[in-house]
Amino acid sequence: MSKIPVTIITGFLGAGKTTLLRHLLERSAGRRIAIVVNEFGSLGIDGETLRGCAIPNCPEEDIVELTNGCLCCTVADDFIPTMEALLDRSDPPEHIVIETSGLALPKPLLKAFGWPGIRTRMTVDGVITVVDAPAVAEGRFADDPEAVARQREADDALDHDNPLEEVYEDQLDSADLVILNKTDLLDEAALSAVETALARRPRRVRTIRASEGRVDPAVLLGLSAAAEDDLAARPSHHDGAGDHEHDDFASFVMELPEQESTEAFLSRLDRVVRDHDVLRMKGYVPVAGKALRLGVQAVGGRMRHAFESGPRGESGRLVVIGLRGLDPLLVQRSFGSV
Numbered sequence: 001m002s003k004i005p006v007t008i009i010t011g012f013l014g015a016g017k018t019t020l021l022r023h024l025l026e027r028s029a030g031r032r033i034a035i036v037v038n039e040f041g042s043l044g045i046d047g048e049t050l051r052g053c054a055i056p057n058c059p060e061e062d063i064v065e066l067t068n069g070c071l072c073c074t075v076a077d078d079f080i081p082t083m084e085a086l087l088d089r090s091d092p093p094e095h096i097v098i099e100t101s102g103l104a105l106p107k108p109l110l111k112a113f114g115w116p117g118i119r120t121r122m123t124v125d126g127v128i129t130v131v132d133a134p135a136v137a138e139g140r141f142a143d144d145p146e147a148v149a150r151q152r153e154a155d156d157a158l159d160h161d162n163p164l165e166e167v168y169e170d171q172l173d174s175a176d177l178v179i180l181n182k183t184d185l186l187d188e189a190a191l192s193a194v195e196t197a198l199a200r201r202p203r204r205v206r207t208i209r210a211s212e213g214r215v216d217p218a219v220l221l222g223l224s225a226a227a228e229d230d231l232a233a234r235p236s237h238h239d240g241a242g243d244h245e246h247d248d249f250a251s252f253v254m255e256l257p258e259q260e261s262t263e264a265f266l267s268r269l270d271r272v273v274r275d276h277d278v279l280r281m282k283g284y285v286p287v288a289g290k291a292l293r294l295g296v297q298a299v300g301g302r303m304r305h306a307f308e309s310g311p312r313g314e315s316g317r318l319v320v321i322g323l324r325g326l327d328p329l330l331v332q333r334s335f336g337s338v
């Protein structure tokens, strides 16, 4: 019996994983691809985005959401049973694509493919790591000794020099293919500088530039890497360590009432992101007089919004992710919602 290929899409918060996956689905009509989406926040925004894909007859049951914590920490409880259920379907998928949360370390997930019952029936076709090119260019993942010193003063339990850097590097160092995304936001010199930095990583793999996740599915699927068989070639900051608990990060969901004005809301959102160093925020909110709800996405200080279909509802919901210490009450107060 041939093994079902599994592609893992990883990359830091907001790098463009869902965008890439959506593009892939839109161009893979006719193939039976099952999607497993894992989000750090418990809101399931990515699942909704993917269900809104433009594929005729895209079956909802082919999109499985795991919102109960980060995949790499819930492998035994959630992940293995989910994969087994997909395998046991009377009409199993031809290919499975997993989108990890932006904070997931890929290696514990790769290890799960060595489990009995999984190993004989599935193989990891490839780990695709999406990189936010402008975030790298801005030095978001590089060590900033002054910032680390400040953080340590505020929190002497801090156990990594830079939690973002650690996750980012683990994701890069387990890749079979790197997608350098958001190239529209950088000029050639800045892009080349990012590529030079990526080439210094211990694991050297093919890097492809992309904008809005537009990559030919033929490039993404069919890498035949069998990644579960060469874990040693994929170094991790957590090799030899126990569980990875994500306690460097904080995440919560915020309810927001209907907003009077789009502009006022967006400018408040912008201020909240900057004042509280929010890493990622996404969700939707109803706006007075508008039939559609307002969808918002923030990745660091960069923001996008659009009126979108979906249940408008009485109130809005936003998932907010930041470093440990981000206080939900303070953030809510900044929104004026408590």
Ligand SMILES: Nc1nc2c(ncn2[C@@H]2O[C@H](COP(=O)(O)OP(=O)(O)OP(=O)(O)O)[C@@H](O)[C@H]2O)c(=O)[nH]1
Pocket (backbone or CB within 6 Å): 011, 012, 013, 014, 015, 016, 017, 018, 019, 020, 046, 101, 102, 181, 182, 183, 184, 185, 210, 211, 212, 213, 280, 297, 298, 299, 303, 304
């Ligand atoms: N300018 C620009 N924006 C992009 C590009 N790709 C994605 N985005 C935007 O970046 C934001 C995050 O994209 P997502 O695809 O949701 O990122 P993600 O990695 O799935 O996010 P998480 O699952 O929260 O980690 C959205 O506002 C996207 O529209 C790109 O190539 N250029």
